[in-house]
Amino acid sequence: MNNFQSFEINEPLDMHLHLRDADMLKLVGPLTSKTFSGALVMPNLVPPITTKEALLSYKQRIKEACKNDQFEPFVTLFFKNDYSYEFLKDIKDEIIAIKLYPAGITTNSETGVSSMDIEVLRPTLESMSKLEIPLCIHGETNGFVMDREKEFMPIYESIAKAFPKLKIIMEHITTKDAIELLDKYDNLFATVTLHHLLITLDDVAGGMLQPHLFCKPIAKTPIDRTALLNAALKAYPKLMFGSDSAPHPKHKKECCGCAAGVFTSPIALQVLTQLFEKHNALENLNAFVSLNAQKIYNLKLDKKTVKLVKKDFVVPAIYEYKEEKVVPMYAGETLSWSLED
Numbered sequence: 001m002n003n004f005q006s007f008e009i010n011e012p013l014d015m016h017l018h019l020r021d022a023d024m025l026k027l028v029g030p031l032t033s034k035t036f037s038g039a040l041v042m043p044n045l046v047p048p049i050t051t052k053e054a055l056l057s058y059k060q061r062i063k064e065a066c067k068n069d070q071f072e073p074f075v076t077l078f079f080k081n082d083y084s085y086e087f088l089k090d091i092k093d094e095i096i097a098i099k100l101y102p103a104g105i106t107t108n109s110e111t112g113v114s115s116m117d118i119e120v121l122r123p124t125l126e127s128m129s130k131l132e133i134p135l136c137i138h139g140e141t142n143g144f145v146m147d148r149e150k151e152f153m154p155i156y157e158s159i160a161k162a163f164p165k166l167k168i169i170m171e172h173i174t175t176k177d178a179i180e181l182l183d184k185y186d187n188l189f190a191t192v193t194l195h196h197l198l199i200t201l202d203d204v205a206g207g208m209l210q211p212h213l214f215c216k217p218i219a220k221t222p223i224d225r226t227a228l229l230n231a232a233l234k235a236y237p238k239l240m241f242g243s244d245s246a247p248h249p250k251h252k253k254e255c256c257g258c259a260a261g262v263f264t265s266p267i268a269l270q271v272l273t274q275l276f277e278k279h280n281a282l283e284n285l286n287a288f289v290s291l292n293a294q295k296i297y298n299l300k301l302d303k304k305t306v307k308l309v310k311k312d313f314v315v316p317a318i319y320e321y322k323e324e325k326v327v328p329m330y331a332g333e334t335l336s337w338s339l340e341d
């Protein structure tokens with residue numbers, strides 16, 4: 001067994017990230033831009049990003065907040081059924097993908113699509129397919145909470161079949177079913193979070209309720225977690241890292257009616273290194289956290305190499321800026337890997 005004391009990750013990419021806006025953006029943006037070369041930024045602001053003006057000004061605010069030329073924010077548009085071909089053609093070079101949310105299924109998705117009927121979605125999907133704009137999907141039905149992702153599999157299949165040239169990314173997958181579906185269609189890809197490689201429903205609600213581990217989709221069973229972890233550890237080429245780091249103010253997590261989302265951006269690379277080392281799979285970490293995404297999204301990056309060292313890192317209990325306070329996953333715990341100073 002190798003005894004690694006340091007490890008380098010070239011061009012780390014986070015292909016599913018929530019940066020929010022205003023002071024929260026100023027708090028969390030630098031925590032990602034410091035370590036990652038780029039991130040796919042989700043459009044579920046209030047209101048969501050649906051116009052070119054909103055998109056470009058959000059990108060500008062991200063760049064200002066992140067204060068780091070060695071970081072590229074890849075911004076996305078919030079899916080609507082009635083985007084015209086001309087509108088999409090005009091915005092194509094500014095976006096990396098379009099994100100589809102079923103209405104009301106997760107945080108700030110109220111104005112998402114109210115029907116997943118392929119005929120309703122067809123006009124926008126046809127334009128996206130022609131223009132080669134990838135489609136990212138939050139794939140959950142409104143069925144029983146543990147079955148929502150599984151029930152969405154036929155919907156992924158119908159879109160993958162109807163639009164074979166459209167790249168479809170199943171976001172933050174949490175099930176063995178989703179892993180198995182990846183093999184069936186050339187145009188299907190997926191992101192997986194850090195927390196879904198680590199936790200099951202037991203960690204969220206098996207003992208005292210853990211609001212900081214509550215997210216959508218909810219963590220599933222040990223069998224699902226094992227399937228996700230095995231695919232990540234071998235850097236299965238259709239799977240990429242997307243933290244889904246989703247900060248919510250402390251008072252919106254530690255309350256009655258806890259908001260969904262786990263905040264992981266400041267610990268992501270340290271914990272991934274720890275996890276891949278534990279499973280003797282460090283040789284696959286660069287592919288999982290960068291190369292797979294570069295191939296799937298045709299990215300060329302020359303931003304940074306991040307060095308991790310085998311040194312204890314005590315995760316801060318809280319991250320704060322002005323009035324904003326966010327609690328990270330593993331708050332107060334000690335990790336065995338740190339970012340080099």
Ligand SMILES: NC(=O)N[C@@H](CC(=O)O)C(=O)O
Pocket residue numbers: 018044106107108138214215216217244246247260261262
């Ligand atoms: N994952 C979550 O639980 N929450 C995300 C939304 C999302 O990615 O579904 C958020 O924006 O807070």
Ligand SMILES: [Zn+2]
Pocket residue numbers: 106138171172216217
């Ligand atoms: Zn989601």
Ligand SMILES: [Zn+2]
Pocket residue numbers: 016017018042244246
């Ligand atoms: Zn998300």
